[in-house]
Amino acid sequence: MSTLQSSEKLSPYHIVILVYMTQFGVIIFSLPQLLSKAFGTNGWVMNLIFAIIVIVNMLLIGAAYWMGKGKSIFVILERAMPRIMLYPLYLFLMFVWSVLGCLVAKEYVLIFQMIAFPTTHPMFFKIALDLLVFWLMIQGIYNISKSITMLFYLTIWMLPVVCFFYADFSWSRLTPFFFREGQPSPVEFVNIFASYLGYELILMVFPYTDKKSKLIKSSIIGSLLLAFIYTYLCIITFGFFSLRQLQRMAFPLLDLMAYIKFPFIERVENLFFGAFLFTTVATVVMYLWSAQETALQVFKRANVKLVAGVLVIFAYVIAFIPDTLSDVQHWLGLFAQLEIGIAFILPLLLVVVLAFTKNKKEAAS
Amino acid sequence: MKNAPIRLRRALICMLLLLFMPGCGDQRILEKLGFVQASSYDLGENGQLEVTITMPKADQNAGQRRDVLSLMARTGKEARVKLTRESNLQLVSGQLRNSLFGMSLARKGLLKHLDTFQRDPSISPRVKLSVVRGNAKSMLERNYPNQPIISRYIEGLLQKESMGQNIPVSTLYTFIRDYYDDGIDPVMPVLRNKSDNIIIDGIALFRGDKYIAEIPADDGMVFSFLRGSFKLGELSIHLSEGEPGGDTVMITSIVSKRKVRVSRSAEGAPEITIQVRLKGTVIEYTGGLSLDRPAEKHTLEKQIDKELVKEANEMIAFMQKHKTDAIGIGIAVRNHMSYGAWKQMKWPEMYPTVKVKCNFHFEIMNAGKVVE
Structure with a gap:
């Protein structure tokens, strides 16, 4: 493992924020629109369903955590089968996580470019973001979680700003109908669930926790916090815009922020959007850090900085390919499908492996 | 370790450069x-x-x-x-x-x-x-x-x-x-x-x-009463309009609360009642009633209610005639029925024929500095 890794274990407080920040991403800007398009009237209710799916998944991860007594997933897997067989899996995980990280960053950068710097090359901004990500990811998870806690406080102050919309919010605009005038499809479902992804990365922090960390409980609290904030923002958006208006807005949350007017300043959405950089950085760092942890299993003797550098450059190069916002969103949808697969199948595989090795041990004794 | 501050400074300069350089682009x-x-x-x-x-x-x-x-x-x-x-x-x-x-x-x-x-x-x-x-x-x-x-x-x-x-x-x-x-x-x-x-x-x-x-x-102002609830408004009303020497009341600091009730007639068509509750201060009154006496104050309130109801009814009839639902009666109707029934109703066609009743309830909070 890395020489920079701290031996200190994560605290429950840091885990709550880590999970929340990893999950909170740029998709929130289009989430109300995605919900209104797929589920129609009162689509915000679906947030609760997604939260339940996350918790079920988290309990599955919990089963692997408890059965494996907090051992690293790599240790669990490598005990059961030869490493050479696991390499394809490791490479696959590495690939998916680093590409997901780069797509999230690229989406943020493209939206930023749209509202602020229309003719500057977006990859120029991405260099700045990737450098920050690189410096963070080589610090090890303990320091990452501390930094993310700081980033959390740099963004959470924006929540009270939502009070601005109470005056134009109307319950009657929500309508008493549930899930009418939407076009639900499995693809839309996955696209929306993508806004909840990120929690599954706690699979990678197993070895950095102990009993005091209360990993699963803290993670569930973190994603409940996220579900609460998502639901709150979505209710406000559904009551602020009319349904068909919402269905055709690409980034309703941006429009919502554009509506804020202070007596001394108007058009503050650019400032607010800038602050969302922090939540994006948190998500990207966690994906790339997970890819880095996996890479270190394949290249055991490699230098952490080298691995991190290669991954960041790889992600940067990949990000060149999808160059419009719709391309990025399309790719994000595809990779979210893979990630949902990983989120459910990987812990399931761990549970099976653990049950199998336990049986073998019992039989041997 | 000795180089650490220098390295940090370099990294910082790098970051700052990257942060400000986009400014040269756009x-x-x-x-x-x-x-x-x-x-x-x-x-x-x-x-x-x-x-x-x-x-x-x-x-x-x-x-x-x-x-x-x-x-x-x-x-x-x-x-x-x-x-x-x-x-x-x-x-x-x-x-x-x-x-x-x-x-x-x-x-x-x-x-x-x-x-x-x-x-x-x-x-x-x-x-x-x-x-x-x-x-x-x-x-x-x-x-x-x-x-x-x-x-x-x-x-x-x-x-x-x-x-x-x-x-x-x-x-x-x-x-x-x-x-x-x-x-x-x-x-x-x-x-x-x-x-x-x-x-x-x-x-x-x-x-x-x-x-x-x-x-x-x-x-x-009457349009605003019908469209939604609000605080802060001013209204000047001519009572017994048309008659020579009609009285004028000027009301200020109006707080208005609107409620829309939807019921069904015997035939199943929706019937709408718009209930507006108003509170305000009288700052000008040219009539003969003494606003100190509760009974007379009440009489004036009733006169105002009557005038507002008349104006509101005319306005709603006008909007129905032109098939424009500017005060959002449709929202109230929609929120009182099932989705299927709402879609079946075809509100834009139904709207001009819907029965709408207005109720105003005005309460004089105070009548200014004059005691009569």
Whole structure:
């Protein structure tokens, strides 16, 4: 493992924020629109369903955590089968996580470019973001979680700003109908669930926790916090815009922020959007850090900085390919499908492996 | 370890460079920008659009304090491209505050022209929209001796009047929101020139995105009572109108609460009751009742209620006649039934025939400093 890794274990407080920040991403800007398009009237209710799916998944991860007594997933897997067989899996995980990280960053950068710097090359901004990500990811998870806690406080102050919309919010605009005038499809479902992804990365922090960390409980609290904030923002958006208006807005949350007017300043959405950089950085760092942890299993003797550098450059190069916002969103949808697969199948595989090795041990004794 | 501070400094310099360098890419030099503050759209010849913009001049010594440019184009954005050729400045719409639409254009529908307003991220959803009686261009072109900056003048006028509830708020956001909602139609204020000033002349009622009819500005307060709840408003009522020497009451600090009740008639058609509860202070009363005595105060309240009910009924009948649901009765009806029944009802067709009853309940909080 890395020489920079701290031996200190994560605290429950840091885990709550880590999970929340990893999950909170740029998709929130289009989430109300995605919900209104797929589920129609009162689509915000679906947030609760997604939260339940996350918790079920988290309990599955919990089963692997408890059965494996907090051992690293790599240790669990490598005990059961030869490493050479696991390499394809490791490479696959590495690939998916680093590409997901780069797509999230690229989406943020493209939206930023749209509202602020229309003719500057977006990859120029991405260099700045990737450098920050690189410096963070080589610090090890303990320091990452501390930094993310700081980033959390740099963004959470924006929540009270939502009070601005109470005056134009109307319950009657929500309508008493549930899930009418939407076009639900499995693809839309996955696209929306993508806004909840990120929690599954706690699979990678197993070895950095102990009993005091209360990993699963803290993670569930973190994603409940996220579900609460998502639901709150979505209710406000559904009551602020009319349904068909919402269905055709690409980034309703941006429009919502554009509506804020202070007596001394108007058009503050650019400032607010800038602050969302922090939540994006948190998500990207966690994906790339997970890819880095996996890479270190394949290249055991490699230098952490080298691995991190290669991954960041790889992600940067990949990000060149999808160059419009719709391309990025399309790719994000595809990779979210893979990630949902990983989120459910990987812990399931761990549970099976653990049950199998336990049986073998019992039989041997 | 000795090199650590140097390395840190280098990293920091790197970060700062990266942070500020994008500024060189998309330059916005204040002196070279033309901030479009107000724009107007009129129906031109051959279905073309006559677009006019006004922006303040950076060089204020040049005599005129603002530039007004105008031309014919197919769309608003095409006009901007062409207008840029007429100006030494780069036109930007981030400071756009007002957009005016000529009456003839409003009659043909505005949604098409609002597309760019919704699409362009630099345009604020708070841009105020108004209809101009006659030609919008001439309103924008004209010089107002007392008001050198016309966009600020119009914005202030609309802001103040909508705060006092004399006209509804009409921004890009409210117009689009109500256009896409299925139980309400959008509205806009109507402006017109009056000697050297601009005056609010009425409230334009839309069906979809088309101007249909108008309510006189004097009835703006009653319209506000029917459209929603609010605080802060002023109202002057002529009691026993038509008779010679009718009394006048002026009420201020009005707090209004509106409730819409929906019931079903024996045939199953919806019947609507709009219940408005008002509280306010009397600051002028020319009649003979003594407002100290509870019974007489109550009589005056009843007289006011009666007058308001009369005006409200007339207004609703007018809107029903023109098939425009500007006060959002449809929203209340929709929220009182199942989805299937709502879709089956075909509200726009049903609306003109629906029975609407208005109830006003006015309460005088105090009658000022006079005791009689």
